[in-house]
Amino acid sequence: MGLKVGVLGAGISGIGAALLAKSRGHEVWVSDGMEIKAERKTILEQHKIPFEEKGHQLERLVACDIIIKSPGIANTSEILQALTDAGKEIIGEIEWAYRNADGKIIGITGSNGKTTTTGLCHHFLQAAGMDAAKVGNVGEGFCHFLAEHNAAWYVCELSSFQLEDVETFRPRIGILLNITPDHLDRYEYSLDKYADAKMRMMRNMTEEDTLIYNAMDPVTVAKVIGAESEERLWSIRETDLIGDDKVYVKDDLVLDLSTSRLMGRHNQVNVIAAARAALLAGCPAESLQSSLESFVNESHRMELVGEHEGVRYINDSKATNVDAVYYALGAMKTPVIWIVGGQDKGNDYGPIMDLVKNKVKAIICLGLDNKKLIDAFSTEVYFLSETTTMREAVRRAASHASFGDTVLLSPACASFDLFRDYKDRGDQFKNEVNALSHV
Secondary structure, eight states, rough: OEEEEEEEEEEEEEHHHHHHHHHHEEEEEOOOSSSSHHHHHHHHHHHOOEOOOOOOHHHHHHHEEEEEEEEOOTTSSSSHHHHHHTTTTTEEHHHHHTEEEEEEEEEEOOOOOOOOOHHHHHHHHHTTOOEEEESSSSSBOOOHHHOOOOSSSEEOOOOOOOOHTOOOOOOSSEEOOOSSSSSSSGGOOOHHHHHHHHHHGGTOOOSSEEEEEETTTTHHHHHHOOOOOEEEEEEEEEEEEETTTTTEEETTEEEEEGGGGOSSSHHHHHHHHHHHHHTTTTGGGGHHHHHHEEEEEEEEEEEEEEETTEEEEOOOTTTTSHHHHHHHHOOSOOOEEEEEEOOOOOOOOGHHHHHHHHEEEEEEEEOOOHHHHHHHHHHTEEEEEEEEEEHHHHHHHHOOOOOOEEEEEEOSSSSSTTSHHHHHHHHHHHHHHHGGGGO
């Protein structure tokens, strides 16, 4: 007998949850406090899923057997508090997907590197001919995929927002890359509460499951060691990083990043994690090196845009926190003109100060409020200026770059002061770099 399923939020995850519920024969009601985008209304109408927008009918939601909430809706919201008070079971999209999935899951979380590791792990499996899907916080939503397909393995990127609402979710293989300050406004500016959300990924893992974790990250280590969990542990340590471009995976298996599109110490960690997970899932070791070399990462993550007059331009627009910039600057082997700025997340620039002193010769601040950046770095570089347009930022960076330098867009901040999102910011950067040849 079908359930009455209420879906809160008609974003990507909400639409996916509704479609999955409909495909399983449940009665579905979608409720969004804002206006629903036209293309999403069309999807709901095509599947005969009733909905409301610009408000919530509490009585109709209370009449549902279960509520599936979108990850963007905070648990402290008024509507969720009312539903909690009414005794409703409230879960997230990932939990709903898990309850409807037959395959095994590789769950991947962390403050930085999730998307690269997810994409690479999926590529390892698929290139070896294994039945694997890339789902979660990247690619196709988990629920949306399950509404029409199945797979033997689901490689699932997991954000802290998504993990807040899991209950029975259990990955057979978990990857915990790092825990550094991010989204702290959601967690009362507490790193510990943010870390606890990440740790929910392994709350149901057993001795049959394996957690691969970064033992070089102190917060991650403290949380893993302090957790009352039963999974097997496989740590990534300093000794697993061989020079600048090789990594130890297992036994006599060493992978060489120098022939891949991935660069930097952070990507060495990502490669180890993805390769070990792939091996645990049954991927043959002999296929990993060639798969690494054929892997193309998602855009806006240490993406080489091109070279102009001997200067390389790298788009790292997805670097929306200081830790991501730490890895980006650490990967640079030439002098850097750094484009940075945007909507500050409570950044502490202390951890990257030495890198800036040693590698950055000029800073272009791209944001509406750059005071914090100016206070932190104005005495550390020979040139620092402000702008509010990408065109001016790229042209100013080009004017200060010499042959052999690198212009790096790695903002350390959210994009919403000047851009729609990090993709818009990165796309504008690429467009302006490509336009330099016509200037």
